[in-house]
Amino acid sequence: MRQSATPLIEHSMTKPAKFDREDIIHRAANLYWEKGFHATSMRNLQEVIDMRPGSIYAAFGSKEGLFKEALDHYAQSGVDVLDDCVAKTDSPLAALKLFVEKAIAGQKTPAPSGMCMLVKTVAELTEENADLLAQAKQSLSVVEGEFAKLLAQAQANGDIDTEQTPQALARFLQVQIIGIRTYAHVNSDDQTIGQLVNATFNNPPLAKLK
Amino acid sequence: MRQSATPLIEHSMTKPAKFDREDIIHRAANLYWEKGFHATSMRNLQEVIDMRPGSIYAAFGSKEGLFKEALDHYAQSGVDVLDDCVAKTDSPLAALKLFVEKAIAGQKTPAPSGMCMLVKTVAELTEENADLLAQAKQSLSVVEGEFAKLLAQAQANGDIDTEQTPQALARFLQVQIIGIRTYAHVNSDDQTIGQLVNATFNNPPLAKLK
DNA sequence: ACTATAATTGAGCAAGTGTTCAATCAGTGT
């Protein structure tokens, strides 16, 4: 019954899982991201990941189990993007700004939803799905922690004011990103959104010192 | 079949609607607000508003019809609260700050959800419910317009900088409120949230001039 | 070839969904 992510060699090998687990989760995540947890039915999922119910339940246990893995996948890919931004820029502050611009531009073509999937999840779910809710919150905290690290570096570099702790600055940045991406649903005018991003990085507490 | 909000006098009067329509909508709105559109079933609604399906459908037409009225009710009550804040304070800026504090404190006990129902709706719904989505967006725009009026007054009073248009400032304020209320789901520490509210009103572009 | 083992299938289940409608109920005007 059990399926292993990477088929393990045991006493006697049998038919290995033919599907690419990462790819399946990626597709599932995109559907959940677009439609939300409740509005996504197992039938919808069966179609986009091209698996029959038995296989899905053998591999992921339940609708919630698959959603959990989708959330993990999404959060990890977010961290990957942030790391990529760090690699592509020459300062922590520039990395953060690039990340924000990418996140907000992603609202356009290829992303299932302009909103962060973690935020959508926190907004949608209640205590009826306490574990999923907790996981989304925790992933948001992890991202915030990554922000804090970069902001601490920016302070050490003398790029930004040190009046507030890196943690407080990270919270502030989270609020801006959540607010702007959500607001972009209502008014997605490029210039308007650009103004809001600039306001975030040009005013205290994140304004660059000269 | 039809039910009228205020039973009208016609050629021959019959049994008037016995329920208090405003009260019904209020209760329905609170349930929708708490659970979201998709996770709220008609059975759930039947219980909290104590009506049988036939009556609900005679009065509101459909699950979406009732949600529409719930959204309207919610948006109107938001405008009412804002007006109340204006009445209770001596400056437009103070009114806005009071409004923000009320909105964020409402996250505590009596409100069904810490998040704005309009924002939750915009986050949850897709083009599959285009009309409801459009309505939520439009209500958010209306609120933003109210903000803009007050901010224009604040500028006229010389309370805040005039470098940005009232509309731009209103957008900025919306982003802050959306961001903070959503963020409060993840980290609801009073002091932290207070800091974020203060940051909104103590930094440009909303900082009070002296 | 044969067997052991596990992945895969898909029909189908019990429960839940939004909604309808014939029957009943209860005020109003006569």
Place this chain on the structure above:
DNA sequence: ACACTGATTGAACACTTGCTCAATTATAGT
């Protein structure tokens, strides 16, 4: 009293939901 009429009821409908499991398929080791 009575009849008229619209509000109210709740059983029931067609459909969808998340999920199960016996049957089938496919591979690896003998």
